[in-house]
Amino acid sequence: MPFPFADVSSSSLPDLLSLRGRRAVVTGAAQGLGRAIAVRLAEAGASVAIADLDESRAAAVARELTERFGVPAVGVGMDVTDAASITAATDIAVSALGGVDVWVNNAGIFPSAPLLDMSDDAWDQVFAVNTGGVRNGAREAVGRMLDGGVIINIASTAGFRGTAPGLSAYVSSKHAVRGLTKQLALELAPRGIRVLGVAPSYVPTEGNMAMAAAAMEAAGLDPSNMPSAMTQSLIGRTGVPDDIARVVLFCASDLAIIMTGSTLLADAGETI
Template sequence: MKTLHGKTALVTGGTRGIGAASAYRLADAGASIAITYSSSAESAEEEVSRLEGLSIEARAYKADAAKPESLPQVVDQIVNDLGDIAILVNNAGMFGGGMIGEIKYEDYRRIMSINVDALFTTTQAVLKSMPDGGRIINIGSVLGERATTAGLSVYNASKFAVAGLTRSWAKDLAARNILVNVVQPGPIATVMNPEDGENSDFMRGLTALGRYGQPHEVAALVAFLAGPEASYITGATL
């Protein structure tokens, strides 16, 4: 059933991992899809072709999350091309770390700029024309609620910020029935966090199931939050 037919969804960082899987699930439910990418136009066009195979309209837009002040222009172009954005999936982000006595300020600023500032400016731009009843789904991290290891204070802080913004925006936007939730996955098998990575055994040990999750498992939750069955869920951490 095409429960999202007639709606436009924007998935930031939508060319791989959780972003690509989420875009596909939303497209499969009938939504028109805009994805953003930072570097590889070829990968973006491949993803657009995959989405178009579901008989929906899809487009890719180059966007630099490290320059959050530039993102409203990208949003304006998407709205011009595909119509008002009813579903926003703030997925673009970066992982990085360093001990507090060693991490450079410019690295701190880059992590916060991409993980928090870009999310903020994108959301503000989308809200200018988002219809009442829209959905905002922020992709956070389990590290946004607990610190599992040393050396990740800045990344953790960025994801704590995402969780805090989510809860506050849920209240800010309740009068418009715009629902805002955050998905905080544990270790997910992506290019940024491979199952066979340096700390993969440690990461698996933190999970009850003893394995990495897969992008499609997170995407299923994103699609649920975007759909009609989630009409009474807002300000939630999942």
């Protein structure tokens, strides 16, 4: 099979950015960062499957996208640690949308516990969601992308360095996501599938704030200082979910067609 990555130099900027006619699956998209990503993909014209453990909330987000942007959208219940759950949810998404062209592995967790206090089960669960979920999602996506596509893995600045005490499992899992992104890009290019990572710094979302507060308390820090403690932004503010969503949109679009295997830092200079 030839490498079907076209030269799009003659395309207009609106055409390069447009996702009209493409079908996207976003995991962990019922709230927070995943929801923001789904919103931008839908605004760019993509049909979107909102995949989440909370199926009712996912369905509500899907209805909102259709109302706002006039695109087909569907909410599906999905557990990214369960291959059967992923396949069943994707079957529903494909039935509703017609296929899959973009897959965003966004679902993740970061419970905090010192290494010596963390149980084997808790450690394994972090890897099951953060790394296994990426593997499971990518594997499902490949079987559905008959004409090529894009897989985008949400990593973290924690995939580039150590971070707060108590997050050894999280940091390790996100380093693994970066490695998996490189290897998937190598293996999937002949199928016409690009694979990219996006690595945000701390962004305040419902889930992130709750887990970050727990991590700070475990480290003996004051959760009320969370924004300043969790980021070292060089742009004068903490990032918001849409900051990351716009980077994901770039990766999904033909603006980034020359890119595969990279993990883009969306970190306001935090890791310099």
